[in-house]
Amino acid sequence: MSWSIDEAAQVMGMAPHEVLAVAEVGDYHVVTTHDGQHTLVTEEGEAKLLTAEDAAKLGVDEGGELEELADAAEDADPAKTAEGSDLDPNAAEIAERARQALENGGQGPTPSAPVPNPEAGGLPPNENSSDGDEDPVPDANKDDLLAWVGDDSDRAARALEAEKERSGGPRSTVVAALEKVAQA
Structure with a gap:
């Protein structure tokens, strides 16, 4: 049985917008993440980064499945992958930088300043609040x-x-x- 994006994300311990594609290949599921990596997931839930050598040993790519999966991932829009959920506002940019890095031999563009996502808890506590105190009192003479x-x-x-x-x-x-x- 093939997994949905949400099911693959849950197994991988990721947010749904970080999973671009999932395919059932033989006895395995292959999950492609926003960074372009293919991860092989066994029926027991064990995950392993899938290299070309691993694919050959396991007979995973005999029918060109990984190429199809890469094409599906390339066409995936991370901003729509987890529709209906609260997305990290940086998801699309992260995925685009990962794609560019893959195309350029690992060299991606310099990231722009991230969009703050207070719900992610990545901001200092003072910046998470919205008490209307945008203009703090200066410590001045x-x-x-x-x-x-x-x-x-x-x-x-x-x-x-x-x-x-x-x-x-x-x-x-x-x-x-x-x-x-x-x-x-």
């Missing part, structure tokens, strides 16, 4: 802090709170100036 606040009462209130929690203690002249703006 009085003149620079008041210039940052301007006549914005919300900024003044945030700066006043930060000033009161300051490790060296609040600066009385800064507190007075901020209270004036916050109440305006």
